[in-house]
Amino acid sequence: MNIQKDSSPCAKQPPAGYVRLADIAPGIVQDMRYAGVENFLGRPVPGYRAPCCWLRQEAAAALKAAHEEAAAEGLRLVVYDCYRPPAATAAFIAWSQDPADQKMKAEYYPQLDKKDLFELGYIARQSTHTTGLAVDLAFEGFDFGTPFDLFDDKSNTADPRVAGAARQNRDRLVALMTKYGFENLPHEWWHFTYKGVSDPVPVDFEVA
Numbered sequence: 403m404n405i406q407k408d409s410s411p412c413a414k415q416p417p418a419g420y421v422r423l424a425d426i427a428p429g430i431v432q433d434m435r436y437a438g439v440e441n442f443l444g445r446p447v448p449g450y451r452a453p454c455c456w457l458r459q460e461a462a463a464a465l466k467a468a469h470e471e472a473a474a475e476g477l478r479l480v481v482y483d484c485y486r487p488p489a490a491t492a493a494f495i496a497w498s499q500d501p502a503d504q505k506m507k508a509e510y511y512p513q514l515d516k517k518d519l520f521e522l523g524y525i526a527r528q529s530t531h532t533t534g535l536a537v538d539l540a541f542e543g544f545d546f547g548t549p550f551d552l553f554d555d556k557s558n559t560a561d562p563r564v565a566g567a568a569r570q571n572r573d574r575l576v577a578l579m580t581k582y583g584f585e586n587l588p589h590e591w592w593h594f595t596y597k598g599v600s601d602p603v604p605v606d607f608e609v610a
């Protein structure tokens with residue numbers, strides 16, 4: 403008998419219309435920050451029961467094509483967030499309203515008051531991540547001027563203080579992702595939403 407064991411931490415099959423990125427583009431590195439402690443909450447975020455990138459099939463196919471072009475140029479994409487469950491957004495909102503918890507301030511929002519992060523556009527109440535069409539990503543090992551999820555003006559994609567190699571890397575990432583149908587969020591150099599579907603619908607399930 404041929405029993406196949408799935409050794410991936412992503413045990414569950416995503417719902418209809420979604421795919422596990424690892425199944426279609428295993429060369430893309432997954433550093434799923436909200437499933438662990440290395441994020442602006444400093445703890446695993448509700449809704450992420452496993453460190454897995456789930457995306458709408460159309461967005462995943464476009465990301466795979468972008469990665470193939472990057473790989474041909476010797477680069478590797480690394481993703482930090484993909485589909486985001488509503489439970490995670492609820493946890494982000496609750497966190498922003500708890501002034502007693504400033505554990506990650508120095509690392510993630512040193513210049514800002516966390517209660518303002520939604521109004522300033524760094525975190526969304528209705529995120530395109532929840533439609534399975536958004537992805538937070540970078541070229542692995544490259545300097546982008548600020549780290550992923552640093553909530554600061556300097557993370558705005560076009561911030562004029564970001565020059566040299568970091569500027570080139572931001573511009574190259576935007577050019578690559580735009581070519582494959584994604585749109586960058588001007589507030590954050592790492593956030594892209596796939597625009598090639600006519601029915602972006604938020605859904606509610608846990609990533610497992």
Ligand SMILES: C[C@@H](N)C(=O)N[C@H](C)C(=O)O
Nearest residue numbers: 523524525526529530593
């Ligand atoms: C929180 C950050 N990684 C992000 O994705 N921000 C945008 C605005 C979002 O929440 O959709």
Ligand SMILES: [Zn+2]
Nearest residue numbers: 536537538593
């Ligand atoms: Zn994002």
